[in-house]
Amino acid sequence: MTTTANFAGKTDAKFRSVEDAFRENFDRFGEVGASLSVIIEDKPVVDIWGGFADPGRTRPWERDTIVNVWSTTKGIVAGCAHKLVEEGKIDLEAPVAKYWPEFAQNGKDKLPVKYLLSHQAGLAAISEPLPPGSAYKWDVMTDALAKQKPWWEPGTKTGYHALTYGWLVGEVIRRVSGQTVGTYFRKEIAHPLGIDFQIGLPASDDTRVADIIPADPDPNNWFFQQLSDPKSLQTAMIMNPPDLMMPGIVNTREWRAAEIPAANGHGNGRSVAQFYSALATGKILGKQALDRAITEQYSGVDYALGLPARVGLGFILPSDTYPMGAGKRNFGHSGAGGSIGFADPDAHIGFGYAMNRMLPGVNLEDPRWKPMMDAVYASL
Numbered sequence: 001m002t003t004t005a006n007f008a009g010k011t012d013a014k015f016r017s018v019e020d021a022f023r024e025n026f027d028r029f030g031e032v033g034a035s036l037s038v039i040i041e042d043k044p045v046v047d048i049w050g051g052f053a054d055p056g057r058t059r060p061w062e063r064d065t066i067v068n069v070w071s072t073t074k075g076i077v078a079g080c081a082h083k084l085v086e087e088g089k090i091d092l093e094a095p096v097a098k099y100w101p102e103f104a105q106n107g108k109d110k111l112p113v114k115y116l117l118s119h120q121a122g123l124a125a126i127s128e129p130l131p132p133g134s135a136y137k138w139d140v141m142t143d144a145l146a147k148q149k150p151w152w153e154p155g156t157k158t159g160y161h162a163l164t165y166g167w168l169v170g171e172v173i174r175r176v177s178g179q180t181v182g183t184y185f186r187k188e189i190a191h192p193l194g195i196d197f198q199i200g201l202p203a204s205d206d207t208r209v210a211d212i213i214p215a216d217p218d219p220n221n222w223f224f225q226q227l228s229d230p231k232s233l234q235t236a237m238i239m240n241p242p243d244l245m246m247p248g249i250v251n252t253r254e255w256r257a258a259e260i261p262a263a264n265g266h267g268n269g270r271s272v273a274q275f276y277s278a279l280a281t282g283k284i285l286g287k288q289a290l291d292r293a294i295t296e297q298y299s300g301v302d303y304a305l306g307l308p309a310r311v312g313l314g315f316i317l318p319s320d321t322y323p324m325g326a327g328k329r330n331f332g333h334s335g336a337g338g339s340i341g342f343a344d345p346d347a348h349i350g351f352g353y354a355m356n357r358m359l360p361g362v363n364l365e366d367p368r369w370k371p372m373m374d375a376v377y378a379s380l
Helices: 013-028 072-086 101-107 113-117 138-147 164-177 181-193 203-208 222-228 233-239 253-257 269-280 287-293 369-379
Strands: 007-011 033-040 043-051 265-267 298-301 308-311 331-334 340-344 349-355
Touching (some): 013 043, 043 269, 072 269, 072 331, 113 164, 164 181, 181 269, 203 253, 265 269, 269 349, 349 369
Antiparallel strands (some): 007 043, 033 043, 033 349, 298 308
């Protein structure tokens, strides 16, 4: 048995510096296992992987290894919603209650669909305590959100809906399409385009899933400081249901099988890059639909995270504090601990990076990203 990371895959000679940056992450940041893919004009120019799929470094990271990518899943869900918008099945300006009548409770009868995607709905958490296991029961979560009173006046603030985003947007998708968001994505996008990404993972795929290696929270981070208040929005966001963020839960069969569309998509660098490449090249959405999806909805300090952010309709937009390559119209989404995917619709680039060792802190930037992204653009 060897504990030295081995690397595999293919890189075009012109993009060798991108692979160099990927490999350097293992030395600089203690990377355990990861995959990186860059697709330009439908052509994979970087498709590499390396390291190990487990903390004991006994299982090599293989070509088809997949891993939980946390909130990088949100971009996938946004793509599903916008596909239905383009088909005329969802109106972003229409009340959510048009598609989900029960949602009209507690003054939410006029709250528009677009606020769910832009994190402006005021539903970043559920205030009524839920029992353990609730996150795995779709109806329990959507019923609770339908009853929930907004934490702020919808449309006046943006506050990251870290977990509730998936059930909110996912329920609109379910009501309109008649399919869960995981099923809709699989049938309408993943299978037709050959994308190996799933929301709701069957047990047959467990043998190729890399174990997430959690990082210790950063006690100096503003977000974690709010957790000392049991009544804070931040506490409700991650502690209700109470077992949702327990250490190791992400590596259980129960977590993998459920559809938690804000946080439990499973894929790798290749599948994330394929998704964003398909967006960049018009395979999922037409130009008008894509332009609408990436139109800035808010720029400023996020009310829930206490961090500066620029958001579109389901996608994060680049800023000085959130690098996403050099393209002026780039868009994408990252996940807790370090995964990220983005598209450059002008240069037709899809970028995807997924790993199993999470770095500490709650922020919108990971130190592993920028060297790889800069190398991509320097190589063009």
